[in-house]
Amino acid sequence: MSSYQVRPATLRDAKAVAEIHASASRAAYQGLVPDEHLGTVPPEKRLAYWREAIEYSEPQVHVALDGxxxxxxxxxxxxRDAKSKPTTGEIWAIYALSSHWDKGVGLALWDAAREGLLEEGCTQVTVWVPLRNERALRFHELAGFKRELNTAQTVTMGSVKLEEIRLKRALS
Structure with a gap:
């Protein structure tokens, strides 16, 4: 049982979500992309994105609390994949403060997302992960996701190209 409470995000949470997204993605991508490409999204743009996501539930956003x-x-x-079935969900983003890595936050968040996707009628879930992000790959594989080897794609982060792969699992 997780010691973290997870609840749907409110508009008041948007700033904290944006800040966690910025700091955790910097930590997660350290060594994968050059430092000058880390944190290139302006804070106000990131905040606007998460405010809109929370307000319109696209995607649905849940937060984990420690106290x-x-x-x-x-x-x-x-x-969001064009050829996916309507019963396929996706983890669009999952991040925790690096000070809370390996402490159960990710698992608590994954459990909440799984429950939310099941409530929406989804039977499968996917997530896109950079091939060189071993921590994220390990997390998702421990959560039961399997790599779909024929799905590798190249994405651009600043002027850097990253190879991503889709992972998938059943929700039940």
Missing amino acids: DQIVGFVGFDRS
């Missing part, structure tokens, strides 16, 4: 402090978040919804 009163937000320490992580997950964004999930239907899959």
Whole structure:
């Protein structure tokens, strides 16, 4: 049982979500992309994105709390992949403060996303992960996701190209 409370995000949480997204993605991508490409999204643009996501539930956003402090978040919804079935969900983003890595925050967030996707009628879930992000790959594989080897794609982060792969699992 997780010691973290997870609840749907409110508009008041948008700033904390944006800040966690910025700091955790910097930590997660350290060594994968050059430092000058880390944190290139202006804070006001990141905040606007998460405010809109929370307001319109696209994606649905849940936050993990350690006491009163937000320490992580997950964004999930239907899959954005063009050829996916309507019963396929997707983890759009899942991040925790690096100080809370390996402490159960990710698992608590994954459990909340799984429950939310099941309530939406989804039977499968996918997530896109950079191939070189071993921590994220390990997390998702421990949560039962399997790599779909024929899905590798190249994405651009600043002027850097990253190879991503889709992972998938059943929700039940």
